Amino acid sequence: MSRLAHLTSEESDEFTRRLPKVELHCHLAGMLRPGTLIELAAKYGIPLPDTTPEGVYDPCHQPHAVASLNLLDAVISCIKDRDDFARVAHEALVDSSRASNLKYMEIFFNPAQHAAFWATPYADMADGLIEGMREAERETGVKGRFIASINREQSPAVATQLVRDVIDNPRDEIVGIGMDANEALGPPEAFQEAYELAGRHRLRRTAHAGEWAFPRNVATSIETLGCDRIDHGYFIAAEPVLLQRAKDSGLHFTCCWSTSLYHGWPAGPQNPIVEMWRQGLSISLNSDDPQLDGSSVNRDYVAFRHAAGADTEQMKRLALDPIDHLWADEGERRDLRRQFNTEIQALESEFATPGAALTAPQGAHR
Ligand SMILES: [Zn+2]
Structure with missing residues (x-):
């Protein structure tokens, strides 16, 4: 029996919030502080879309998913030079790590889209992002990496050039490539050349697939693009053969609870993320676009815990497991495992005495 079996549901939620965590799926453009976005938009003369019936900009109010993607396009056009990249990376890492006790984050950015606006x-x-990341690490201890992401609404030729840019400008902190935006407008197989080029140069590969439609994109991203991880991938929950193969190969899925609800998946135990977890797939819970969706890793951990009926031991494993799948070297993964185990042991001791957690200092991690 777990030494934390006596915890009330509220205490288990607090234990879950205070667990150390990593985040492997969030987008720079979805992480700008509203004040920073408004300031940069004014500086560059970019009109922000009206997102409320009252006709004012509100990052947490978009009528539908495509509007959300359009908003991301507008946000991307507000990040122009090296100083902007340093600022938004710094703020994103500091805000998210403080909100959810994150120790390590991998953040997507869309270089070809920024380049299309400002050249x-x-x-x-890359150097701006790294500068901002170093500043955030000095301030909070969080470690960061970046993933250069293909916008699948741009052409395959643009995607291949993006991969060439990453290869020609190697930075240890830019660890791989991804692919995002509207799955209806860019099937994964169209980007095979870009992914093969990345694979030949030992860049790690992931892709958004099977988030809200197009179940076959999950298999194509695994088999044709050679992805090391899949972002979302929810349709695999209904494909037992593919699921078993993914499980056997240790493929990791970066899932996003809040945005899964946004796309119409159920909020309870029928959510495919719960099913993927029940089936033993390796998953992580991530915020995706926290400033757009009002999500946070901590909020999603707690929501998932309730939907899945998971206990503190299972939540602990959910926090630890993604360390095996992050794209840093083995030395850094080992250091993180050690740090997590130490923090979790201290947390378990704190919560082990009945009632103690009620009087313990409540973390700011919401
Ligand atoms: Zn995403």
Whole structure:
């Protein structure tokens, strides 16, 4: 019997919030502080879309998913030079790590989209991001990496050039490539050349697939694009053969509870993320676009715990397991495992005495 079996539901939620965590799926453009976005938009003369019936900009109010993607396009056009990249990366890492006790984050950015607006050199973007990340690490201890993401609404030729830019400007902190935006407008197989090029140069590969439609994109991203991880991938819950193969190969799925609800998946135990977890797939819970969706890793952990009926031991494993799948070297993964185990042991001791957690200092991690 777990030494924390006596915890009330509220105490288990608090234990869950205070667990150390990693985040492997969030987008730079979905993480800008509203004040920063408004300031940058004014600086560059970018009109932000009206997102409320009253006709004012509100990052947490979009009528539908495509409007959300359009808003991300507008946000991307507000990030121009190296200083902007440093600022937004710094703020994103500091805010998210503080909100959810994150120790390590991998953040998507869309270099070809920024370049389309401003012709900003890829190296300037990469160096700005790294500068912001270092500043955030000094401030909070959080470690960061970045994933150069293909916008699948741009052409395959643009995607291949993006991969060439990453290869020609190697940075240890830019660890791989991804692919996002509207699955209806960019099937994964169209980007095979870009992914093969990335694979030949040992870049790690992931892709958004099977988030709200197009179940076959999950298999195509695994088999044709050679992805190491899949972002979302919810349709695999209904494909036992593919699911078993993914499980056997240890493929990891970066899932996003809040945005799964946004796309119409059920909020309870029928949510495919719960089923993927029940079936033993390796999953992580991530915030995706926290400033757009009002999500946070902590909120999603607690919501998932209730939907899945998971106990503290299972939530502990859910926090630890993604460390095996993050794209840093084994030395860094080992250090994180050690750090997590130490923090979790201290947390378990704190919560082990009945009633103690009620009087313990409540974390700011919501
Ligand atoms: Zn995403």
